[in-house]
Amino acid sequence: MTSSPTVQLNHTVVHATNRQRSAEFLAGVLGLEVGAPFGPFLPVDLGNGVTLDFYDSRYEPIQSQHYAFLVPDDAFDGMIARLEELGVTYYANPNHTDPGRTNNLFGGRGAYFADPDGHNMEIMTRPYVRP
Incomplete structure (x- = not known):
């Protein structure tokens, strides 16, 4: 097997019925900022160089997707508190x-919650251990 180049996720599109509402919701929960519009997209920049483009x-049905965010342990309680302030139920499991x-x-600690369009969001303080 030959050595392969480093591949990193740069951005992904998050489909929403209202990009402003959805971007502000997630940015608010995570303690981030919504960026300036970029064409038809409204970006939320994550701390690792990845951008979510809302x-x-x-005019299309939204297919629910799963987005998992590795967050600092000392920020986790604040995120849970913001979910509670918003009246958003969080769960211990993806179901x-x-x-x-x-x-x-x-x-670590983790929780799941739905965004305004039903995307299954996850916050976790430790990455999954893979064999």
């Missing part, structure tokens, strides 16, 4: 069957 898909609870997977 896109209005008003949303354990409301108001967080998990402790891989020695």
